[in-house]
Amino acid sequence: MKIKLGLLAAAAAVVVSLPAHAQVEIQWWHSMGGALGEWVNDLAKDFNAKQKDYKVVTTFKGSYPESMTAAIAAFRAGNAPHILQVFEVGTATMMASKGAVKPVAEVMKASGLKFDPNAYISAVSGYYTAPNGQMMSLPFNSSTTVFYYNKDAFKAAGIDAEKAPATWPEVALAAAKLKAAGHKCPFTTSWQSWTQLESFSAWHNVEFATKRNGFGGLDTRLAFNTPLHVRHIENLANMAKQGLFVYKGRNNTPDATFPSGECAMYTGSSGLYGSVKANAKFAYGIAPLPYYPDVTGAPQNTVIGGASLWVMSGRKAEEYKGVAAFFNYLSSPEVQAASHQRTGYLPITMASFKVTEDSGFYKKNPGTDVAVTQMVRKVTDKSRGIRLGNFVQIRTIIDEEMEQIWAGKKSPKEGLDAAVQRGNEQLERFEKANKG
Amino acid sequence: MAAEKRVWFQSRWLPWVLMAPQLAIIGVFFFWPAGQALLQSLQQQDAFGTSTEWVGLDNFRRLFADATYLASFKTTAVFSLLVATLGISVSLLLAVFADRIIKGALAYKTLLIWPYAVAPAVAGVLWLFMFAPSIGVVSYGLRKMGVDWNHLLNSQQAMTLIVMAAVWKQISYNFLFFLAGLQSIPKSLIEAAAIDGAGPWRRFWTIVFPLLSPTTFFLLVINIVYAFFDTFGIIDSATEGGPGKDTAILVYKVYYDGFKALDLGGSAAQSVVLMVIVVALTVVQFRFVEKRVNY
DSSP states (O other): OHHHHHHHHHHHHHHHTTTTGOEEEEEEEEEEOHHHHHHHHHHHHHHHHHOSSSSEEEEEOOHHHHHHHHHHHHTTOOOOEEEEEEEEEEEEHHHHOOEEOOOHHHHHHHHHHOGGGBOOOHHHHGGGGGGOOOBOOOOEEEEEEEEEEEEEHHHTOOOOSSSSSOHHHHHHHHHHHHHTTTTTTEEEEESSSSIIIIIHHTTTTTBBBBBHTTTTOTTTOOOOTTTHHHHHHHHHHHEEEEESSOOOOSSSSSGGGTTEEEEEEEEGGGHHHHHHHHHHOOOEEEOOEEEEEESSOOOOOEEEEEEEEEEEEEEHHHHHHHHHHHHHHTTTTHHHHHHHHHHHOOOOBBHHHHHHHTTTTOOOOOTTTTHHHHSSOOTTTTTTHHHHHHTTHHHHHHHHHHHHHHHHHHOHHHHHHHHHHHHHHHHHHHHHOOOO | OOOOOOOOOOOSSSSHHHHHHHHHHHHHHHHOOOOOHHTTTTTOOTTSSSSSEOOTHHHHHHHOEEEEEHHHHHHHHHHHHHHHHHHHHHHHHHHHHHHHSSSSSSHHHHHHGGGGGGGGHHHHHHHHHHTTTTOOOOHHHHTTTTTTOOOTOOOOHHHHHHHHHHHHHHHHHHHHHHHHHHHHSOHHHHHHHOOOOHHHHHHIIIHHHHHHHHHHHHHHHHHHHHHHHHTTHHHHHHHTTTHHHHTTTHHHHHIIIISOOOOHHHHHHHHHHHHHHHHHHHHHHIIIIIIGGGH
């Protein structure tokens, strides 16, 4: 038995050592399932076919939080992947983990490849840039919040289907008509914190959190219990009471309710476009997020979601060269434009937006430019984005308190105050843990 | 039990060698992680473990200052009590009936034991599908009957959902033990009682149930431990602790804080609290409940 094992081990060693000097392998852990997973695999395949020195190996590691946990465990065991896809709410955690990550700007500089952070849309690159101006991670799949509506359902309820409701009062009105026409779910939303509080704040040019939404320092505190926020949540709570807004769960759980036709109006990620296009058996429209017309400065711009690519530390210089070559490939306008058109994620550079526009894509697919035009604006300090520590917990706290509001157990003011207070405890803890 | 059954070993080391595999397993899979949890509960680390700070009892202090954590004790008590009592009584009923079946007993037994092979998270998803407010089969039926099922916002319904899923998964285990217990009761006792004129109801309560008490006691301990520790997969996939925090039992918060929020110190502190609770509960059960058990 022992001899056999020894032989096997020797054979395995030979097999393993053979391709090692031929190609450098780059491990890429991601969270893109289904059609998006194929997209990621195609990117790697295309890059691998184009050159001989490096081989990008993709691994699906589950949902965003799951792959982050997996990478952390791997890092602790000295086994982290080269590239890790991290969702936007994990950004502050990654930025604070200085020993674990290698800034993208540094990786690109060491490789000698040309890399211009200014090529990116500022709302995107700004999000992933450290206070000292260094770009920390590579923008990859960025999305934003948009408004979807079912044109057929609108027609059936006698509403003008070609004119999307632009303001929240118009949404409530349309919802009432839909309900009167017998619709069971006139309006719902996914990612309630992201769409109804975070993007809502930027869209109305008010702060979600102090210190420029966390960009200005770790001593940021939540600020989403202003009269404007309370007014909006009150509106939604009233709609919920009348059956105009039907709560369909946390995170992206409600995503299926729009393409299936169950809910007629929907606020969600622009990344849902691919699924809507493939599955909706009705005419649909995509429109900018509704706003309150009496608020000065609205509409401003919406905030990004999605994920970016982080480079993990502790690898050989040779391997980082490969990472840089791959990032260089991903940054080309053609690759980005193709990705944008395929997935509905944002064209993260102005050049890829131009390429897409020139190809006539937006004319052929009306509504796909909504997310882009919402983002390509001059951002203010209040609308650049939201970057908070322990954001995962804060979002859950918001989910919990909002559910109390929708169920009528707490008033909107009570719920938002409680969410701010509980969320601030998380911010204080993050500040304490990362003060060094 | 007065008779001496003790075996005397000549050698000093042989008993230790014989016990070594078991000791190693307990050491590696219980004492080591438990020790780690104790250590980590006194620390605060960043997500990647690159900086570690000793914070003394800060993690515990923070826990007990958190009103939602204290509320979670009540949720846990309600949940485990429901799971243990329902799980034990339903499976006892099933076992009693299965024990009386003469034809096709094997098929019944197999079907009843089946759910045990299902992973908790899968069980959660299964029940979630049936009760999904808009597309679930059961919620559709309930709506026809005039019940508006929406566990996304209704706390009682959410609790009902996870209790059902947790009980369903545990019934098989309980059933197996009850069936074995029933089969080991001498038929002569029951026949004698029947000859004396005792009906089935009386026979069950005066003969069968007392003779099953060791099994019932064992299952009580096991089911409480199950409800405390093994159910976070069900909760995560079915309700995520919602609505609000109304189905967030203690172990779910351990899982959430440790694996989703990456707060290992806080999560470890909660594990230590849980460990203390379960040790205390088990002691109580052995001190007080066991006195009423006839072996």
